[in-house]
Amino acid sequence: MRAARVIDGAHHEVVVVGGGQAGLSLSHHLVGSGVEHLVLERETVAHEWRDGRWDAFTLVTPNWHCRLPGYPYDGPDPDGFMRRDEVYAWVRRYADTFDAPVAEGVAATRLAPRPGGGFVVSTTHGTVTADAVAAAVGGYHRPVVPPWASALPERVVQLHSHEYRNADLLPQGPVLVVGTGQSGTQIAEDLLLARREVHLAAGRAPRVARRYRGKDCMTWLAEMGVYDVPVAARGLAKRESTNHYVTGRDGGRDIDLRDFARRGMQLYGRATGVSDGALTFAPTLESDLDHADSVAESIKDDIDRWIETEGIDAPAEDRYVPVWRPAAEPERLDLDGIAAVVWSVGFRADWSWLDSLAPAVLDDEGIRGTCAASARYPGWRSSVCPGSTPGDRAGSSASPRMPSMSPGR
Numbered sequence: 001m002r003a004a005r006v007i008d009g010a011h012h013e014v015v016v017v018g019g020g021q022a023g024l025s026l027s028h029h030l031v032g033s034g035v036e037h038l039v040l041e042r043e044t045v046a047h048e049w050r051d052g053r054w055d056a057f058t059l060v061t062p063n064w065h066c067r068l069p070g071y072p073y074d075g076p077d078p079d080g081f082m083r084r085d086e087v088y089a090w091v092r093r094y095a096d097t098f099d100a101p102v103a104e105g106v107a108a109t110r111l112a113p114r115p116g117g118g119f120v121v122s123t124t125h126g127t128v129t130a131d132a133v134a135a136a137v138g139g140y141h142r143p144v145v146p147p148w149a150s151a152l153p154e155r156v157v158q159l160h161s162h163e164y165r166n167a168d169l170l171p172q173g174p175v176l177v178v179g180t181g182q183s184g185t186q187i188a189e190d191l192l193l194a195r196r197e198v199h200l201a202a203g204r205a206p207r208v209a210r211r212y213r214g215k216d217c218m219t220w221l222a223e224m225g226v227y228d229v230p231v232a233a234r235g236l237a238k239r240e241s242t243n244h245y246v247t248g249r250d251g252g253r254d255i256d257l258r259d260f261a262r263r264g265m266q267l268y269g270r271a272t273g274v275s276d277g278a279l280t281f282a283p284t285l286e287s288d289l290d291h292a293d294s295v296a297e298s299i300k301d302d303i304d305r306w307i308e309t310e311g312i313d314a315p316a317e318d319r320y321v322p323v324w325r326p327a328a329e330p331e332r333l334d335l336d337g338i339a340a341v342v343w344s345v346g347f348r349a350d351w352s353w354l355d356s357l358a359p360a361v362l363d364d365e366g367i368r369g370t371c372a373a374s375a376r377y378p379g380w381r382s383s384v385c386p387g388s389t390p391g392d393r394a395g396s397s398a399s400p401r402m403p404s405m406s407p408g409r
C-alpha cells in the first residue's frame with residue numbers, strides 16, 4: 001500500500017471512495033490496468049473488520065471463501081474460520097500486496113457532477129476532480145435502534161451489536177439481545193457461554209446448518225454455483241434481506257435457538273415496545289423458529305438434489321428434529337429484570353453524500369437507483385451496482401433461500 005494524500009484541486013482518472021475489501025479489490029484492478037487513481041478511506045484500511053466486531057467474532061464463511069482479486073486465502077486452514085483479528089490482518093495485508101494509493105483518514109463528503117463531465121469530490125481534506133468515481137463504502141453505516149428504545153429507563157445500558165465487545169464490558173445482571181440475524185445469535189451465544197442470564201427476542205431470520213452430508217453447507221452451495229450468480233440475476237431485494245444464521249466459532253457449528261433455550265436462554269417473539277414497565281413481544285416465536293428450520297431443511301433438500309443429479313458419493317445424514325418447542329408465547333419482560341440491551345437489528349446505509357446526484361444515483365430506497373445511473377453519469381460506479389466492480393461477489397446467491405455472508409439488516 002502506498003500512503004497517498006489529497007492535493008486540493010488535483011485531478012484523478014478515478015477516485016475510489018472506501019478502503020475496505022471492495023475498494024481495495026477495485027484498486028487492485030486499476031493498478032493492474034495502469035489506471036491512475038486515489039482511494040479515499042475515512043478511517044484506516046479494513047478497519048470495519050477490527051472496529052465493528054466483537055472480541056470472539058469469527059467468520060461465518062469458511063476461509064476458502066475469502067478470495068479477493070489476485071489474493072485467495074492460502075493459509076493452513078481453508079475449511080476453518082478466521083477470527084476477527086486474523087480477518088483484519090488478512091485484508092490489510094492485501095493492500096500491501098500491490099501499490100494501492102490510499103489516503104487514510106479522509107472522508108468523501110459530497111460528490112457532484114462536474115460541468116463538461118466527470119465529478120467533483122469534496123473531502124474532509126480538500127476537493128479533487130475525477131473522470132470516474134466508485135463508491136465502495138459498504139452498506140453498514142447507521143446502526144438501527146427502534147424509536148421506542150428511548151422509553152427504556154436510563155439505568156438499562158443500551159448498545160448496538162456494532163459496539164458490543166464482550167460480556168465483561170456489560171453491567172452485571174440479565175441481558176436482552178434483540179434480533180436473531182448473524183450478529184444477534186452469535187452475541188447471544190457469546191453471553192450464554194460467559195454464563196450470563198440471556199433473554200433473546202427472535203426475528204424472522206432464516207438459518208442454515210453448518211454441515212450436511214460430509215461438508216460445510218457453504219462448500220456445497222459454492223460447488224452448486226450459488227455464489228457465482230451475480231446480484232443482477234437474482235434481484236437487488238435479496239441483498240437487503242436478513243442473512244442466515246450459523247457460526248464459525250470454535251471451528252464452525254450450527255446455531256440453534258431451540259438448543260439455546262434448552263441451555264437456559266429465555267426466548268421471545270419480536271420485540272414490539274415498552275409498556276407499563278415491561279418490554280412487550282409479539283407472539284411470533286414458534287412460527288419464526290419453524291420458519292428458520294424450514295429454510296435450513298430446504299437448503300438440505302437442494303443439496304440432496306445436487307448430490308443425486310451429480311452422482312456424488314456423500315454419506316447419508318438424518319434430518320434435524322426440533323429439540324425444544326416453546327410452551328407459550330411470552331409477551332412481557334419486566335424491565336426491572338434487565339441490566340442491558342444489545343440491539344442487533346441491523347444497519348441502514350447512509351448515501352447522503354451523494355444527494356447532489358439524485359435522482360439518477362439515489363432513489364427512495366437509497367443506492368439502488370445507482371444501477372441505472374451510469375447511463376446518465378458514465379463515470380459512476382458503486383460496489384453494490386451489479387457488474388460494476390470486477391470480481392464483485394457481494395451477496396451473490398441464486399435462490400432466495402441461499403445463505404450469504406453479510407450480517408442481518
Ligand SMILES: Cc1cc2nc3c(=O)[nH]c(=O)nc-3n(C[C@H](O)[C@H](O)[C@H](O)COP(=O)(O)OP(=O)(O)OC[C@H]3O[C@@H](n4cnc5c(N)ncnc54)[C@H](O)[C@@H]3O)c2cc1C
Pocket residue numbers: 017018019020021022023040041042043044045046047048049052053058059060061106107108109136137138139140182183353383405406407
Ligand atoms: C457483524 C458482521 C459480520 C460479518 N460476517 C461476515 C462473514 O463471516 N463473512 C463475510 O464474507 N462477510 C461478513 N460480513 C460482511 C463483510 O464485512 C462485508 O461484506 C464487507 O466488509 C464489505 O466490504 P466493503 O469493502 O464493501 O465495505 P466495508 O468493509 O464496510 O468498507 C467500506 C469502507 O468505506 C469507508 N467509508 C465509508 N464511507 C466513506 C466516505 N464517505 N469516505 C471515505 N471512506 C468511507 C469505511 O470507513 C470502510 O472502511 C460481516 C459484516 C458484519 C457487519
